[in-house]
Amino acid sequence: MEFNYEVEGGNFAKAGNAASSVKKVLKQLNVDPKVIKRVVVALYEGEVNVVAHAYKGNIMVDIDTARIFIRIQDEGPGIPDIDLAMTVGYSTASAMVREMGFGAGMGLPNMKRNADSLKLSSKVGEGTIVELTTNLSK
Amino acid sequence: MLLMKIREIAEILDARVVCGEESIDRDINCGFASDLMSDVLTLDSEHLALITGLANMQVVRTAEMADVNCIVFVRNKIVSPEMREVAAENDMVLLECKYSMFNTIGMLFQAGLQPVY
Ligand SMILES: Nc1ncnc2c1ncn2[C@@H]1O[C@H](COP(=O)(O)OP(=O)(O)O)[C@@H](O)[C@H]1O
Ligand SMILES: [Mg+2]
Numbered sequence: 001m002e003f004n005y006e007v008e009g010g011n012f013a014k015a016g017n018a019a020s021s022v023k024k025v026l027k028q029l030n031v032d033p034k035v036i037k038r039v040v041v042a043l044y045e046g047e048v049n050v051v052a053h054a055y056k057g058n059i060m061v062d063i064d065t066a067r068i069f070i071r072i073q074d075e076g077p078g079i080p081d082i083d084l085a086m087t088v089g090y091s092t093a094s095a096m097v098r099e100m101g102f103g104a105g106m107g108l109p110n111m112k113r114n115a116d117s118l119k120l121s122s123k124v125g126e127g128t129i130v131e132l133t134t135n136l137s138k
Numbered sequence: 139m140l141l142m143k144i145r146e147i148a149e150i151l152d153a154r155v156v157c158g159e160e161s162i163d164r165d166i167n168c169g170f171a172s173d174l175m176s177d178v179l180t181l182d183s184e185h186l187a188l189i190t191g192l193a194n195m196q197v198v199r200t201a202e203m204a205d206v207n208c209i210v211f212v213r214n215k216i217v218s219p220e221m222r223e224v225a226a227e228n229d230m231v232l233l234e235c236k237y238s239m240f241n242t243i244g245m246l247f248q249a250g251l252q253p254v255y
Binding site for chain 2: 016020033037041044104107
């Protein structure tokens, strides 16, 4: 099962709409609430990153019986130093992003903690791709 | 562990219930105060009340993702109709209170509400 969502950079009023919709789908599929929480927390932080740091993006969610795979792809400035970006506390977020309750440099570490695997690739001046996998098999 | 009903929290804080009136007899296990949503997203407590001075849609979205169903807005912060709508969809109770963050937390702590850590 595949779902796709568009994300607008800078639009905080809509940030979380994709994560909210995915949460509803996973609930309907009777996925374990603890797993749902991990998936949507990671997705939400990723969605907020596109809104906060990029121009626009696309979220693809693919669900099968074994795992939930999410790809968050954006057109944006990209990340010059991925190891640095993954460090707790590192943030280039604007004052506007901080006013929204983010920008403490915890998003990527939160995503890594909640997903079974996180792959991050980025091209400066082009954009960023984050891939999150959560296993469903017991 | 001491549980506290949302109703008691509202009474202690002289707070206005602006969403979820029908659910105020639910039990709360513990409280967490923050204006940083990334912090809230690290928690895995159940039946938690979030106390915050931030009033925007991201607070409600954060609560949705983190399975938080009670939010106390301090310092006279006003909940918007859009926030109320999303909160109602997710079965949340929203409270508005006039006290400062420090005062609010102090009163709840004194009444026995437990911290997360
Ligand atoms: N999609 C993205 N595009 C560009 N830069 C990003 C993106 N995601 C994260 N970053 C960079 O990595 C940093 C750390 O991200 P994160 O841990 O989510 O913290 P925060 O978003 O709070 O700053 C950001 O401040 C930003 O510099
Ligand atoms: Mg972030």
